[in-house]
Amino acid sequence: MTDYAFTHLRHVALAVPDYEKQLDFYTQQWGLSVAGSDADVTYLAAEGSPESYIVRIRKDVDKRLDLIAYGATDAASVDAMAERLGRSGVQLVGDPADLQTPGGGYGFRFFDNEGRTIEISADVAPRAHRKVEEGEPIPVKLSHVVVNSTDPEATVAFYEKHFGFQVSDILMHPRMGKMMWFLRTNSWHHSMAIARGPHPALHHASFEMRGIDEYMRGTGRMMRAGVEKIWGPGRHQAGNNTFSYFLDPNGNTMEYTTELEVLEEDSWHPHLYDFSDPAVSDQWGTANAMDEFVAAKSFNDVDKGLFVAPPI
Template sequence: MNTTPNEHGITHLRHVDLAVPDFATQRTFYKDTWGLTEVGTDGELSYLAAEGSPEQYIVRLRRAAEKRLDLIAFGMDSTASVDAFAQTLAGRGVQLVGEPAALQTAGGGYGFRFFDIDGRTIEVSADVETRRHRPIEEREAIPVRLSHAVMNSTDIHRTRDFYAAVLGFRLTDTLYTPHMGQVMHFMRCNDWHHSLAIAHGPHPSVHHVSFEMRGIDEYLRGTGRVLQAGTKKIWGPGRHTAGDNTFTYFLDPSGNTMEYTTALETITTDEWHPTVYDVTQPGVQDQWGIADPFSEIVAKDSFNDPDRGVFVAPPV
């Protein structure tokens, strides 16, 4: 496997936290349709876990008047790395939301939050309690874990450079179109092809959040269940070339794009050379050739609403 860890000790994607006006509807969607398990509530917060993941939760919902991304959370390998990283960020002029301290959310731990270059709140943490989890059974069509998060940016090269230079993420691959140039950068902090990707969009916002299924059969069964529940499908089923993973994209009740996926590629050598894929070429967006052709209509669904949380830290 990849022998070069993240230079700052960032290990993996922990959870994505969303604020939503339709809190009750979203809770029902993620529990009953999407297949997550609500493991706790705290006032107007809902913590949702994946049965196959040791993370305390992978999605946090917060009732709010306005829809927004509250934060993206990444794990770190030690509290010492958390402290050192806070000093590194401060020395580079990155705006910290708070100093490293004990976390007050489910699972506890030690960490801090800061704004990335687009104004998203990012949390890093270590020593978070793990959750009792279990292997997902054959034909059990529920998420195993959180796979990756993709964010829209008006300047994907600047955002890529921030995550590479400041957070130590590495570029894996890039998508390109002849008339728009480069439109998405895939970035990794561990062996997975990407834990984060940056997509070209008209404003900072959530592009999509992806959930790993047990295998192809469970991925397709889950896709069918979500379709039968009346959820709007944006695109899929299909299989990308960059990352080699399957995809079906849906809109949740708040208009955030969510993806079922499986079989995401892992990087097995340090000598990885990023590829720039022309998405207009057959098979690049969908190796199987069964998904509808990618179009501006598909892209527009994932532009999402302008994020109201830019450079505004969530209250919890």
Template sequence: MSFQPITHLRHVDLAVPDFERQRAFYGTTWGLTEIADDSGIAFFAAEGSPEQYVVRIRADRRKRMDLVAFGAVSPGAVDELAVRLGRSGVQLVHEPRALDTPGGGYGLRFFDPDGRVVEVSADVGTRAHRKIEEREAVPVRLSHCVVNSRNPEGLRDFYVRHLGFRLTDTLYSTHMGDLMYFLRCSPLHHSFAIARGPHVSLHHASFEMRGVEEYMRGTGRALRAGTRLTWGPGRHLAGDNTFSYFHDPHGNTVEYTTELAVLEEDLWHPGRYDVDDPVTQDQWGTADPMSESVAKEQFNDPDVLFEAPPV
């Protein structure tokens, strides 16, 4: 069996100039729970998730995605990953060590080929979480993270080779070639995906709701708060999940979703979906048709590359 150290997506960390505005958005409008803060850093948990936090916000004069974090099966897997990355010439941000973020744990950080920081950790303490009640429109967990890349094929191969991700499905266009690769580290359709974009950046971070009722109520709450809806509500074909894409106060795309497909991995064969078929983008037909202007909403600003965040 190939080396498959990754168990799940842990958190997405963002740096922003207007810290308090971003903090208020995630804690009030988006429905996350602030669990800790320390000198311009705030940590937000999803009430239904045992993860210590799913979003970290840090004050910085430059907007950027600080890192994306994944869970590992064991400390031994973290150590083995560090050795394998070193042998392949991958630049480490730091060697495996004890972590001082909420929940602690043992992890390493490295740069992927695009220059974004990736954290992989094990033995992180879990958080007391609870069942999300019917019609309670707060995120259950962080569902998935999608990034933009100018070389999505190369980045896909990196995550498959080094982190053991498996390709689930591909979006393509007859005119532009492959546009998005969905990657999984568990039976969930995808925890990570790579989109073709004009520069390296965060495409979107997605948050799972309890069900369709809660998903729609969360969408409505965000709209009533004046949050900019960029696409949706609708239901994708690949993954079979619902989508409502919004912009946070700094232009990062965040998504409410639910009912992401759970696969029978032994029977699954990767599919290819043509984005020019409107059903591929939205089975319901309720969202605006995919267009160049809609696609540009998820390009985001160019990220800070090959520079580790201070914390």
């Protein structure tokens, strides 16, 4: 059994200049519910998830990825992780303490090798949630987060060394080399992926839908609403999950997905997939062709939050 430091992905936090449009998008179109708010910060939950919230939106003059949050087993493991990271020279934002966000809990934050803020927490109170019904096109949970990196090999090594992440699969191109690493911290194919990009930034966040029908209904709802679709609908080979990518009002890429692969870890061996083969990017052949213009949409803006902890 693999010794993972993290149990699962909790939430992603974004800072945006156009706060009201962002909230309207996620609540009126994307399908999330308000779990709490405090001044210019709103916490958004998925109806099918026990997580207290899966997206946090904060108003700021600068657009940035505030943080990515993961769960830990218990408070003792949080303390042990903070001590170990400190000894290894990883820059901590603060010492472990009680959290003052919805669900509470106990945790701390640190900067990864490229300056992203990562939060680790345990003992967060579960949120009252419900079963998402058949035909209901709203997210069940946050599936995974993908980030752009100028040195993906070093970033992958950072998460492998300090937290026991395992590489599930890698995407490569004959001309460009290795381009994306899918990392897991449990039996799901990936909760994080690292993409080679022109600057560190959020590539996309992905939301799991109940099933194929709900995924397609959600995709259609976005298209009918005139939300800019980047790529999809289709089905990737790595992870075997469906995909439809859209831009939120502040230019962040968001994905609807479903049926992400759950691995038999004892027998799994990573693949090196050549994405110049169209069937690797989209097994169905239903998505618009991937090209440099489509890819550039998810490069995102230069992240102004690197090695700068969010104020909340």
